[in-house]
Amino acid sequence: MKTFEEKYTAWLDGALEEQERVEFEASLPDREDALRDREDWRKLRGLMRESVAPEPMPHGDFLNSQVLAAIGREQPASRPARSWFPVGRLAWSGAFLLAVAAVFSAVILPGITRTPGEDQYISKIIAAHATDPKLGAYAFAAPGGKGAVLWVQDAGYIPANEGIR
Amino acid sequence: MGSGDLANETGLISRSRNGDTVAFDQLITLHRDRVYMIANHILRNNDDALDVTQETFLRAWKSLARFDGSATFGSWLSRIASNASIDLIRRRQSHPQTEFEAAPMSIDAASRTTPSQPDRPGESIDRAEMRERFEAALGTLSPEHRMVVVLKEVEDLSYQEIADTVGCSIGTVMSRLFYARKKLQNELRDFYENL
Numbered sequence: 001m002k003t004f005e006e007k008y009t010a011w012l013d014g015a016l017e018e019q020e021r022v023e024f025e026a027s028l029p030d031r032e033d034a035l036r037d038r039e040d041w042r043k044l045r046g047l048m049r050e051s052v053a054p055e056p057m058p059h060g061d062f063l064n065s066q067v068l069a070a071i072g073r074e075q076p077a078s079r080p081a082r083s084w085f086p087v088g089r090l091a092w093s094g095a096f097l098l099a100v101a102a103v104f105s106a107v108i109l110p111g112i113t114r115t116p117g118e119d120q121y122i123s124k125i126i127a128a129h130a131t132d133p134k135l136g137a138y139a140f141a142a143p144g145g146k147g148a149v150l151w152v153q154d155a156g157y158i159p160a161n162e163g164i165r
Numbered sequence: 166m167g168s169g170d171l172a173n174e175t176g177l178i179s180r181s182r183n184g185d186t187v188a189f190d191q192l193i194t195l196h197r198d199r200v201y202m203i204a205n206h207i208l209r210n211n212d213d214a215l216d217v218t219q220e221t222f223l224r225a226w227k228s229l230a231r232f233d234g235s236a237t238f239g240s241w242l243s244r245i246a247s248n249a250s251i252d253l254i255r256r257r258q259s260h261p262q263t264e265f266e267a268a269p270m271s272i273d274a275a276s277r278t279t280p281s282q283p284d285r286p287g288e289s290i291d292r293a294e295m296r297e298r299f300e301a302a303l304g305t306l307s308p309e310h311r312m313v314v315v316l317k318e319v320e321d322l323s324y325q326e327i328a329d330t331v332g333c334s335i336g337t338v339m340s341r342l343f344y345a346r347k348k349l350q351n352e353l354r355d356f357y358e359n360l
Contacts, residue, residue: 063218070219
């Protein structure tokens with residue numbers, strides 16, 4: 001339900017529907033006075049638009065720079081300080097390290113567990129013989145034949161047909 | 166604002182939300198005149214209006230995450246400017262700077278007052294004087310009434326746009342317009358009746 005003030009404002013602005021306008025004008029105690037008032041306001045509105053025109057803002061670009069400078073000053077303080085290693089990341093890292101340790105103990109350690117009487121070294125030299133006294137040749141093998149390394153020292157080159165026998 | 170401009174503005178707002186100050190710089194350029202105009206109409210002082218314009222954009226930057234798009238970005242900024250201006254007036258009223266500074270008077274919007282200048286029939290009124298009379302008459306209104314009448318009559322905004330800008334209902338806008346117009350007519354009757 002619109003108040004009298006709201007209806008009067010809409011009437012003055014020509015914003016009432018035709019039916020509403022007729023009903024409102026019929027309800028006015030002094031229609032002639034209201035019509036005169038409306039004409040007065042239209043005259044005043046014209047003068048007002050002419051004389052109270054908005055002025056453009058002076059030195060607009062300066063305002064931009066002032067605002068951006070203020071933002072720049074406030075930004076570091078307004079953003080929450082981020083820890084180099086936050087608690088969440090620390091927890092995930094701990095879980096990852098535990099998982100690595102579990103895999104290591106379940107898969108890697110049993111492979112290198114010594115049985116009694118077996119050589120205690122991870123690898124051992126199995127040959128150290130070279131026909132040329134200038135050369136050095138060393139062979140290493142892991143227990144159980146799991147791997148071997150042939151190390152040839154001071155050889156300028158190894159002929160293809162003499163590679164590895 | 167056309168649909169292309171609106172899409173561009175939406176993009177600028179989105180980039181600004183992500184901390185892009187270059188995009189925000191463009192938003193300031195798009196809206197600074199309107200924000201300044203609103204602040205100036207409420208405060209009636211160029212320096213204060215400039216301060217409030219700056220504060221408006223700073224508040225907007227900090228609150229960009231809360232802009233939900235229910236009103237236009239321009240209306241949202243205008244509302245911030247309007248609130249910042251009224252805050253400044255209230256601060257001044259509660260802490261007057263000197264005893265000689267007159268606080269804005271509270272006058273019933275519909276009251277009849279004595280013309281502040283004698284009638285001068287036949288005398289031409291130049292533009293500067295006209296502006297002076299209007300500014301003086303607008304100065305007798307409360308900031309809230311002055312705001313709605315200026316947005317309606319000078320800026321030609323719809324009731325809905327004014328409601329979005331000021332942050333009140335359409336009914337309140339229309340009611341304020343009613344009293345503000347009556348007050349202005351009473352203030353300026355001698356002026357416009359002799360034209």
